[in-house]
Amino acid sequence: MLKLSRKPVALFLNDGSVIVTALLFAFTISPFAPWWVILIGIFFAVVIAKHLYGGLGFNPFNPAMAGFVFVLLCFPSQMNVWPAAPGISEIKPDISTYIAMIFQTGSLEKNTIDAISGASPLNDMKSQLSLMAMVSEIDESPIYGNFAGKGWEVINIALLAGGIFMLLAGIIRWHIPVAVLTGLFMTSLFFYAIDAETYASPVFHLCAGGTMLAAFFIATDPVTAPATPRGRLVYGFMIGMTAYIIRNWGGYPDGFAFAVLIANSAAPIISYYTVPKVVGENVS
């Protein structure tokens, strides 16, 4: 693609941005997704969502999220196979199982696959709530840990630690992560306060699914975010709120990918309306 757009190949290959896209994409898809789903997703993300728009710095949509959503919509059954929480089944999947799942060598029996895959906590919460179960009942299921899904909460806390490290190192700025988490927290708190049994707690939402990943690593992508500080606060809040809405009332268990893409499309107009007052502008 770089050769096609007549750009210096070595210079741009070395900037490492495609590695970030790949890592984020890998983080968001299921570890059981087949290799060809991964390939198609990455192709879409890098070639179509990034290079066809002009390459580094010119893409309006987050490439990792665009790729993720593309394969999610095209291959829903392959994408929705998640590993069960630890301790649920007797069969513990090891590395060879994963390789078999990804490369689809066909050596796994159907029983094994059923045994090692299960609903992710968000998915479970969503389907149980739609069956009119109460949150306190749902929480008793063994797949839930202290805050949120077993395993998932650890991941989220680890990602939070990583995010804080990036903040302290000055790699990202505080506006977007704080705004995303605030958006999610405030919206879920609002509904939890209305009815604690029909709506999951804010803590659950903060620790489940892709919250921390999205807040610190995905939404902070500078190319697709608005240019102004106040604009970034609005953008982050919008992502948090939209993710909550999709999680509760949308068709998919985790709404962050869609929320980020929706907010990406709003970024230019947010930038336009949040231009800071230049020093001396208010003085006559």
Next chain:
Amino acid sequence: MSRILHPFPGGLRLDTYKELSDREVSEQQSLPERVILPLQQHIGIPAEPVVKTGDKVLKGQIIARASGYVCVPIHASTSGKVIDIGNYPVPHPSELKAPCIVIEADGEDQWFDIQPTNDYISVDPKQLQAVIRECGIIGLGGAGFPAHVKLQEGVENAVDTLIINGVECEPYITCDDRLIQEKAHYIVAGTRMIQHAVQAKQCVIAVEDDMPAAFQALEKWIDEDIELVKVPTCYPAGGEKQLIQVITGKEVPSGGLPIHVGIVMHNVATAAAVYRAVTRGEPIVSRYVTITGIVERPRNLQVLLGTSVKDCVANCGFEDYQNCDIILGGPMMGMQVTNPDIPIIKTTNCILIKKHQPRPPEMPCIRCGECVRVCPVKLLPQQLYWHAKTDDFDAAQSFHLFDCIECGLCSYVCPSNIPLVQYYRYAKSKIADEERRHRGADFSRARFLAKNERMRQQIREETTVEISLTEEATENEESLEDKKAYIEAAVERTKQKREQADTDE
């Protein structure tokens, strides 16, 4: 009285490297063989020479007079003979030549007969301004704006505060620091004179908090009438608008001047120059210059204007310019030149020699927003960049392009190594050029319309003259009625003749 200081937006604490050049007392640079004095060392229009080749001049004698309002005279910085008036390389990044007066020094360094202004307090402020102008004083902080213009504006409008700017925020430069430590009484006295010239109600001298020796030096000389303030070290706290915000909390209106909020600001070196001008009648003939970087003995020199950069740098132990960059000014706002045979002028505050480092390649903008974070004027450098790149000058101006002070912080923090300030300078010069052409076009149009009007007026006048002449003629001979009767009679006769001719046939 202790004054509450205010923060200004953006800014960055930079490594200052001031210890390099601030360890020694300044030294007088030796008399050069010749001095090259450009006719334009200030913002405005160039001065006009009043000497010719071959004239003998004395130190401090006027060799070029001010040719307009925004202009100051140029004086000989040493005694000698004018050997040429022509184009020579001058300190400018374009490396073009400009008109200069070249004086060959006779080694005597003899002063012209300069006259002091005695008892300045009793003198009319306007007269002080004239003295300051005649001594060629401009803003010596680096900008080079003629000082008398600021003083004039000050007298015509009410001035609340006079601020003397000793906040040397740019890394490496220590010439103002040295000047304060060595000539504090000049500065304080000069401040009082400027205060009298603008009739300011309050007076503040500001230094940075990493200049303790300068602070102490000034403390000895100030009195109740002047307030000495220490400003936190942060680049660009020494910028005019930023320092006003720090000291008074007021914002200079966008596109306006400090006088619009009742403030006048001058650099410490300008204050010292005013002192010399008033108490001795001495025009600007020399200045403090910091020579620093990879030279052997980095320090400050007192240099006669027109001395070549090469001589000053050689005095600090550096001669081999291979693979080295010469920067006039500081690392943030200085200009890079390649020829060391250029003269030191009134606005040269520092010569920085650095090892040449190849510029990293310019990558696309990733919209990280770091530039927005550091901008001291709260601009959106990102947007200015995009619009300057696509030549969309109207959009760039709508983002207040002309409020950019070109401090260089945005380029400094850009992770994609984009030379942002260069883009803004390009856009500004293009816009200025277009405006000049528009004004030229407007002027032509006005002339054309005026000419048309003139022609029309001329024709009208001629016609009126003819009509009145014809009317006069008619009145003198016959009245209109008689004429009509005569015509009718003539028509009757012609008819009768025709009828007769018909019947005859």
